[in-house]
Structure formats: structure tokens, C-alpha cells
Amino acid sequence: MSTRALAGLMLAMAVLPAGKAWAQAVPAAAPAPGLGTEFYLEVAVNGESSGKVLRFTQGPRGLRSTAQNLRDVDLDPAMFGLGGQEEFDLAAARGLAHRYDPAAQTLDLTVAAELRAATSIAARPIRELATAAGASRGALLNYQLYAQAGRGGRTSGMHELRLFDGNGVFSSSGIATLRGVGRTYTRLDSWWTRSDPVNLETVQVGDFVSNALPWSRSLRMGGIQYRKNFDLRPDLLTYPVAALSGTAVVPTAVSLYVNGMQQLTTEVPSGPFTIGQIAGLNGAGQASIVTRDALGRTVSTTLPLYVDTRLMAKDLTDFSVEAGVLRRDYGLRSFSYAHTPSFSASARRGITDTWTVEGHAEAGRGLVNLGGGSLLRLGNIGVVNGSLAASAGRSRGVQGSVGYQYISSRFSVDAQTVRASRRYADLASGEGTPPATRTDRVSLNLALPLGQTAGISYVAYQVPGQDPGRIAALAWSAALPRGTYASLSAFKDLDKPAARGLSFSLSMSFGERTSASATAGRQQGLRNRNLSLVRSADYGGGFGWALQGGGVEENRYAQAQVQYLGSAGQATLIGQRNGDVNALALDASGALVIMDGTFAPARQVGAGFALVSTGLPDVPVVHENRPLGRTNGGGYLLVPNLIPFTNNQLSIDTTELPVDVRVPSTSLTAVPQRLAGVLVRFPVEKYVAATVILRGTDGKPLPVGTPVHDPASGRTTLVGYDGMVFVEDLQENNRLQVGSGAAACEVRFTIKPEQGALPTIGPLVCRPAGNPP
Secondary structure, eight states, X not given: OOHHHHHHHHHHHHHHHHHHHXXXXXXXXXXXXXXXXXXXXXXXXXXXXXXEEEEEEEETTEEEEEHHHHHHTTOOGGGGTOTTOSEEEGGGSTTEEEEEETTTTEEEEEEOGGGSOOEEEESSOOOOBOXXXXXXXXXXXXXXXXXXXXXXXXXEEEEEEEEEETTEEEEEEEEEEEESSSOEEEEEEEEEEEEEXXXXXXXXEEEXXXXXXXXXXXXXXXXXXXXXXXXXXXXXXXXXXXXXXXEESSSEEEXXXXXXXXXXXXXXXXXXXXXXXXXXXXXXXXXXXXXXOTTOOEEEEEEEEEEOTTSOOXXXXXXXXXXXXXXXXXXXXXXXXXSSOEEEEEEEEEEETXXXXXXXXXXXXXXXXXXXXXXXXXXXXXXEEEEEEEEEESSOEEEEEEEEEEEOSSEEEEEEEEEEOTTOOOGGGGGTOOOOSEEEEEEEEEEETTTEEEEEEEEEEXXXXXOOEEEEEEEEEEEETTTEEEEEEEEEETTOTTOEEEEEEEEEEETTTEEEEEEEEEETTEEEEEEEEEEOOOTTSEEEEEEEEEEETTEEEEEEEEEEEETTEEEEEEEEEETTEXXXXXXXXXXXXXXXXXXXXXXXXXXXXXXXXXXXXXXXXXXXXXXXXXXXXXXXXXXXOOOTTBOEEEEEOGGGSOTTEEOSOSEEEEOBOTTEEEEEEOOOEEOOOEEEEEEOTTSSBOOTTOEEEOTTTOOEEEOOGGGEEEEOSOOSEEEEEESOGGGOEEEEEEOOOOTTOOOEXXXXXXXXXXXXX
């Protein structure tokens, strides 16, 4: 073997082991995951982490996902052409790109803005609907009494009596003349009603006023009424509200301005967003959306809007159905009804957010009346309306109407005309009030500089058997500095030259409760003037007063009154002088409520109220952070004027309660039914407690954390620093078990409860159980 060959052989032998070791050190390519392999990946959408870890599997074309995964990150599977598939290949989803990072175990989904579900934002807070409304059994009497002294004086009163419980409300009202000419009592209305806050429907049996459309007439009836009642949801807007949309590339701050006033500021994630429930607008206006990202870049978009509160929102229906007999001589006779039955029904529905249709029908006494109408919004240039009704039976005729309205911040126009044939009739016609054969109304209002407004209007009408009328009117007003307001008005009957008038008024306020006004004018050729100075009583209670004087030509009058407003009602003392005649009168109003076995006087009560019970007198009660008053000697306070079927927050102020009183809850929710009251009971409890100082037999404080058990109450607590322990629910004679096992001991002591006191007892020596001191 040559020297060269030997060297080559030796080199090969030296290199071969090293080469084998190197080959073993290079890792082979990772094997592809098998089909069905599971991955739990943190998902991001357009680079923004969703904060969710979701399950994916390996498929023949890459990662597979479930439709639920898309829903979990606020994506709609239908937007990607998945057609109801519950599992799919990510690569097959149309419009959905993805990037899988195996090292970080993340999955980033890239989606076009138009394929993402829009984030919904409400521009106005939606008050929570409380379906579990209650009504405690009770009775209520709203009253008003008026007594005038002197010759020719009189005493009269008006009342409303309610009986209520969970099954509904019964109400009856009337007017009584107790002293003076024509002593009598006249019943006004009596009815029973029950409301459904979920379906927003109300049924009423007894006296009622039928619902009507702008081109029909209401009737007083006795019978049964079934209707939609949107008043059960004060937060619900029945008309179409404006909605604006936008897109945020990154998480962005969004502000909404309506006619220059800010309504909303909030944060939105990346992607499309929609701002709905834009309120505070009637007529034409402008809405601006201002977006601001983390780098401070600002984009402003302004759009014109038009809102008409007469329209119904899309797919929303309002209706009323009544059946019974017509009411006659209301306010004059207690029980005067027609002898033949009548029927009436009205309905309105939003076909779209720009188109509302209406319908009305009524029948009775050989007459049938049917009609239909419509309102149509013409983009941002206003709303047109029209109707057509016909009567058949004993009187055949037709009635038609057409109108237009446009409202903006600078000016508004309203025009309406109604025409009816002479034989057109409705149910009210048979009661001696025929419909007008011609009615025209036109008005124009302008917003002028410096807080001024001006308007002109024209009204013409023709009623069978009466003289026609054509009245033109002018009005001007201005808001002046320092709370001063001025107005000027004039009218003229174009068919009666002497029928005309002119009036000028000036008013101003001094603070929140005091105001003054002056009015001077001329009407039907007679001069008139009036001066007044008023200071109203504070809502929380107190005194108010008013001074008034004026006259017509040489006839002068003057009046002074003092008013007191308290938690139990309102009283007003009135002194009058009219020419040479003096008079003194007293007006008093309030309410008397019987609930929970107690009798509570209060101010006049509205649609809903609550009776707060604490069991202790002089406890401050607060409604929605506004102090209302203090509980009476029996521990009760009536809270009037709550919103029915809505959560009303009531609370009590515990800072003034005695130290030996505990309240498990200081804030409760009152949810009264409409026209009813609910009992709100705060469980205020008195208890006996003391701080006991414990010592061992060596005179030293017991160790911190030693358990202390009271066998009488079952309570267990721990010893604190310096051997002190706070023990509740004590009796006159007490025994405490301290510690456990061989170190157990006990103490005995007596205590006499004292009003508003939490005494300190001891030091007491803890002795072994069974060895009393």
C-alpha cells in the first residue's frame, strides 16, 4: 500500500466516527400531525386577541373548526358560506383567512369588516323592565277640598277612591258640593283595570274614553276596553329611532353628537359597529360620529337625520278595541248612558320605519263607519299623511284628509286639510256633535337670531248649523338675558272684524323657586292686564306664596295666597278682592292610604307608590339618591309618584340609627303595578350585644384566635387583641364556652339591655367548665 493510500485510509477511519455522531445530532423533520389530532389554540381576530382558547382538529386540508368557535369570537358562520355546517375546514371558509403559529399555539383569523357582526351600542340607557311587579292589598283616597267663606260661599270636594291588590285596580271618582247652591254629588268615572307588562296590554271594565286617530273622534263609553298600552314601558320608544353605522380598524373611542350636543362616549372593538336608540330628536337634524384611536387620530362623520314621533317603528302595532254603550251628560249626571250598544276599534302598524298605516272602525245605532290612513316619511324632507273614511247605514258619506309636516331647528311647516260630505257621520254625530265638513290648518314657525322665534298660523272650519270661522294668528317670543322671557301674540277672526286681540307678556325668574310676570293686552275691544309674583314651595316641603293683581277695563281684582307643602298633603290659604267684594278661601289636597294595617296620610298619589316600613320612627328615606322624608311614629313613610313596572331604588340612611340596631339591607327595589302600591319592608332589628374582656386564671388576656361559643344563640366568634371579644344576641343571663379540649373554660355574666348602648363587660376570669366563679 502506498504512502498516499495509507494516509487516506487513516483519514477515513478518523473521520467516520465523527461523521456518524454529526448525523445523529441533526434532528429529523417533525412528522406531520395525524388526522383528528386536537389543538387548543388562543384565537385572535384581525390581530386582536379574543382572550379565548378554542379546540381545533387536523384535517386533510389543514385545521378544521366548529361553527361554535366562530360564534364564540362574535363571527356569524352564515357570513362565510358554511350553510349550516357544524364542522368545516378553515381553508374552505369564504372570506376567512387564517395563520397558525405552532410555536406560540395561536391562531389569527383575518376577516373583512363587512363579514363581521356589528357591535351594537345604545345611545340612550334602557331602563330594566321589572316583570315581577307587585301590588300589596290596600286602599287609597286622593282628595281635594275647596271652601270659600262669606256670603255666597261654597264648599266642594273632589275624590278618587282606589282599591288594589295583585288582581288589579278598582277606581271611582266624583265631585260633591257640600255647601252652597245645588248641594249634590256627581259620579265621574268608575272602572276596574288590569295590565300585562310583558305583552304591554291593558283591559278595563267600566267607564273609559275610546282611543282615536287624528282623523277620528274619541267617545266616552261604559263597557269593556282592551288595548295595547305602551305606557307600561316608559323607556320604550314606539317611533323609529335613528341608527348610525361605522367601522373601527383598531379598538377605538366613539363619541356621538346630535345637533351639536354630546349623547354618548364609549369604547368599541375593531370591526363594524352600530349606534341605535338615538333619541332627543324630533324632525330634521344632524348626527356626528367622532372616532379616536390609540394614536390620537380623529375621524368625524356627519349625517342628516329625520325623526317623526307620529310614526310607528317597523313591525310595531298599537291597537284598541272597545264595546259598550255611549256615556251622556258627563259631569252633570252620574248614570246617563245610551240604550243601544256601540263598538269602536283603532289600530296603527309600522310597515317599515318610513311607512305607517292606520285603521279605524265603529258601529252602533244603525251606523257603520270605516276608515284607513297612512303616514309616509319622504327621506329627510318631511312626512305626508292622508286618510279616507266612509259612513253607511242611516247616514252615508265620506271624509278625506291630507297633510304635510316638516320640522327642523331653523323652521317648521305644518299643513292639514279635512273635507267631509254633509251626510258623513260617526257615533259622536248621534250625540249632537256633527263632524266638521271643512277644516284647514296651516302654520309656519321660524327660529330667529338671539334666541327669538316667530310664527304665523291660519285655521278655518265649518260645522253644520254653526257660523264658519277663519282665524289668523301671529306669535313672537324671545329669551332675554338674566332669565327673562318676552312674548307677543295677536289674532283676528277674518269673518268677524270685531273679534281680534293683542297680548304682550314679560316674565323672569329669580333663582329656582321665585318668578314674576306681567301681561297686558286688548281683546274684543277690552283692555286687560295682570301682574304676578310667585315663590313655589320646595319639593321636600315648606312654604310658598303668590301675589297677583290686574283687571279688565275698570274691573279690578287682587289675590294673595300662602301655600304649605308637607309629606301629608298641601294646603293653600287664598285671599281675594274682586271690585268691592272680598273673599277668603282654603284649598287642601292630599291622599289617605291604608296598607299593612296602618293609616298613612300623604300627598296626592300618582300612577305608582310604595309604603316604606322600618319598624322605627324618624328613619330617613331616600328615593334614587333624593331625600324624601322620615318615617312616622309607626315606622312608615309613603313614597308617591313611582314609575310602574320599573325598578325604583329606595334606601334608608343608617347613619342616624342607634348603635344597637342592625339592618341586613339598606337598599331595596320597589316595583309597583300601575295605579297600585307596594309594601317595601326594611328589616331593621334591635339586638343586645357587648364587648367582653376575657382573662385566664393567671390574669393574662386569653390568646388571640381562641374560639368563643354562645350556646344560647349558637354563634361562634374568636378572641381578639387584649382578650376582647364582641358577642351578639345576648340574654339577661349568659354563659360563654371558651376554647376546647383540656384548655376549655367558661364565663358567666348578666346584662341589662339599655337603649342605644353597647356596653363593655369585664375583665372576666375564664374558669374551667363546671367551676363557676
